[in-house]
Amino acid sequence: MDVLTFMMTVMNEMAARTSNQRIAELPVVDLPRVARAVREILLAIGEDPDREGLEETPARVARAYRELVRGSREDAGSHLRKVFAEGGDEIVVVRGIELYSLCEHHMLPFTGVAHVAYLPADGRVVGLSKIARTVDTFARRLQVQERLTRQIADAMVEHLSPRGVSVVVECEHACMRMRGVAKHGASMTTVAHRGAFGGDAALRSEVMALLDRGGR
Numbered sequence: 586m587d588v589l590t591f592m593m594t595v596m597n598e599m600a601a602r603t604s605n606q607r608i609a610e611l612p613v614v615d616l617p618r619v620a621r622a623v624r625e626i627l628l629a630i631g632e633d634p635d636r637e638g639l640e641e642t643p644a645r646v647a648r649a650y651r652e653l654v655r656g657s658r659e660d661a662g663s664h665l666r667k668v669f670a671e672g673g674d675e676i677v678v679v680r681g682i683e684l685y686s687l688c689e690h691h692m693l694p695f696t697g698v699a700h701v702a703y704l705p706a707d708g709r710v711v712g713l714s715k716i717a718r719t720v721d722t723f724a725r726r727l728q729v730q731e732r733l734t735r736q737i738a739d740a741m742v743e744h745l746s747p748r749g750v751s752v753v754v755e756c757e758h759a760c761m762r763m764r765g766v767a768k769h770g771a772s773m774t775t776v777a778h779r780g781a782f783g784g785d786a787a788l789r790s791e792v793m794a795l796l797d798r799g800g801r
């Protein structure tokens with residue numbers, strides 16, 4: 586196969602891939618490999634990985650990581666496919682969806698809540714638990730809070746085509762709290778607006794007031 590043919594084959598293959606195929610190609614978490622790496626870390630920080638108390642730690646950490654990045658292998662949008670055309674045309678607000686994620690810069694947890702508001706188009710709504718599952722799937726992977734916020738908003742747009750979506754995420758980051766960069770309890774807030782909530786200032790303040798209500 587010459588270089589050009591090879592490149593065209595690769596490009597065609599890339600174009601043909603669906604997100605599901607990409608997910609299927611992700612390697613499953615290699616538990617023994619993670620465990621070996623954790624043992625290396627223990628040695629590198631001057632610990633004795635064979636002392637009592639640490640013996641099982643590499644295997645335990647490996648299983649914990651498998652759980653923490655579980656969402657990498659899930660199609661987050663799959664939760665939003667079951668759409669009902671029974672809603673009205675009022676803003677729907679889901680507040681306080683708990684989330685647990687892992688910052689990709691330090692591989693330390695960040696935790697908090699997501700609030701989602703959307704304005705249905707043609708009555709298209711989705712079960713509240715499905716929004717929570719979507720948040721969870723995007724959170725259970727190496728993340729940054731800004732991208733997590735955008736991904737939730739974009740998934741809502743893709744599957745519900747609502748007139749507007751706003752997502753607010755408030756999290757505390759262990760990497761900030763533990764390293765003394767921020768005061769204890771300092772939380773970070775990220776916001777993503779889509780559709781009418783982005784373009785219409787009056788609607789945006791209405792939705793932000795709804796998302797703020799009872800918060801903090």
Ligand SMILES: [Zn+2]
Pocket residue numbers: 688689690691692693758760761
């Ligand atoms: Zn971090």
